[in-house]
Amino acid sequence: MGVYAGPVQDLIDELGRLPGVGPKSAQRIAFHLLKVAKEDALRLSHSIAEARDRVAWCQRCFNVSEGDLCGICTDDRRDATVVCVVEEPRDLVAVEKTQEFRGRYHVLQGAISPIEGIGPDQLRVKELLGRLDGEGVTEVILCTNPNIEGEATAMYIGRLVKPLGVRVTRIASGLPVGGDLEYADELTLGRALEGRRDVD
């Protein structure tokens, strides 16, 4: 462009690399950062550096962690025999918020996606298999996203884990609570029918 002074353009370029931030948003955020109190802008700059400095991956479950093991892996009250497999740390947080799960997690750090060139080797699958024996795991809950990549990943892991004599389950697909049958897409409604349960 050349209209902006160098450092402004640099900032816009860097912001534009963030996921979900288009050129217009990048420009808007950049001018916001130039306009707010200097300490507010520097706090963001600092927290990025700080997060990269202090945060690493849990050596067991690959959740974000400040130490070698994350808070969940070091919590003795959690049931070590059930492992919930998720794609990303944010999925782990979503499951935690339900307060329905008291086991441990395994964060794959992605899903199988041939289009993006992500195969099983780029995920933490080997590490999951390594945990099954040592931690006495009896059930693996496949909690990947109900989309093509997530389903493929779940299927792949299921095929690896089942022969080891560990119970493998998959979270249910169906209508969201509070949803409307009329507006459900066919795939979801089909899944809901397929996964019907006996009423007791």
Added chain:
Amino acid sequence: MGVYAGPVQDLIDELGRLPGVGPKSAQRIAFHLLKVAKEDALRLSHSIAEARDRVAWCQRCFNVSEGDLCGICTDDRRDATVVCVVEEPRDLVAVEKTQEFRGRYHVLQGAISPIEGIGPDQLRVKELLGRLDGEGVTEVILCTNPNIEGEATAMYIGRLVKPLGVRVTRIASGLPVGGDLEYADELTLGRALEGRRDVD
């Protein structure tokens, strides 16, 4: 929340303060920054600090600038007698892109907005009036946004500048080029009718 390790939550909080970044986006961006190569994340951190360090406001027109005066104010080929008044530096860039304007600018750094508690005193209005005499300005083009705040600001400045014997103009409102009459809102179509011009 307490689910994330401290620095991660700090980063999410700081990102969530940016305009147009909601809690979900903040989380997504934070994990992106944790996942990419460390130098990529630090480049963003650095460019924020760098921009705040090196970029200031032009002392004449309040555009962003690395020196006391911005590139446009120091360009002798620009016509100093016409001043285009805009709200933000990004509006200046939008006008520059048209390549229709060869005068100078004045960036108000906002618009009058009673709801947000922004009055004329928070804007660079006084500085604009100060420029009129010294620079031999003969026309002020009010190029604020065609919304309530922008119109109010334009009207306010118009009332101050006109008595000084300077020509005051307002950019035209009307149908966007390539637009469709059928889908235009009534206000815009009304303005387009009101601002109709003789066909020559």
